[in-house]
Amino acid sequence: MKNARQLLAGKEIHAILSVTPQSTVYQALQVLAEKNIGALLVMEGDQLVGIFSERDYARKVVLMGKTSAGTPVSEIMTRKLICVPPSATVDECLGLMTEKRIRHLPVLDGEKVIGILSIGDLVREKIADQQFTIDQLEHYIHQTPAVQKVG
Numbered sequence: 001m002k003n004a005r006q007l008l009a010g011k012e013i014h015a016i017l018s019v020t021p022q023s024t025v026y027q028a029l030q031v032l033a034e035k036n037i038g039a040l041l042v043m044e045g046d047q048l049v050g051i052f053s054e055r056d057y058a059r060k061v062v063l064m065g066k067t068s069a070g071t072p073v074s075e076i077m078t079r080k081l082i083c084v085p086p087s088a089t090v091d092e093c094l095g096l097m098t099e100k101r102i103r104h105l106p107v108l109d110g111e112k113v114i115g116i117l118s119i120g121d122l123v124r125e126k127i128a129d130q131q132f133t134i135d136q137l138e139h140y141i142h143q144t145p146a147v148q149k150v151g
Helices: 004-009 025-035 054-062 090-100 119-143
Strands: 039-044 047-053 104-109 112-118
Touching: 004 104, 004 112, 004 119, 025 039, 025 054, 039 112, 047 054, 047 104, 090 104, 090 119, 112 119
Parallel strands: none
Antiparallel strands: 039 047, 104 112
């Protein structure tokens, strides 16, 4: 089973996409739309200070009557971050995301951000792993000679 570092290496987008806390929600939404992603890391220099997601926008801007052009990301970002080390397995990441009801998981090597995993990344990997197991079992079954009853 792969770990977080291996999953990040296989992702199409290798750059760490982020905004600053001072960016407007509108600017962050533009990046989300342009890159077709659901969340951005909020970085102050090299320091991870939060995460901004479509869920944050829907619940903390639209429903609170704020405007995306006049609201800084720092006002609505999620500050209480749940992160994993690069060694975390797919199952560990999925378990954590399910337990904490989150869809995006920053990966930190010590204090350094090395990427972010989405629930989609993890589910795709889990399905691929299960398909590999199924293929191996089918191959084994078709290669095993039929047992003949004697007597």
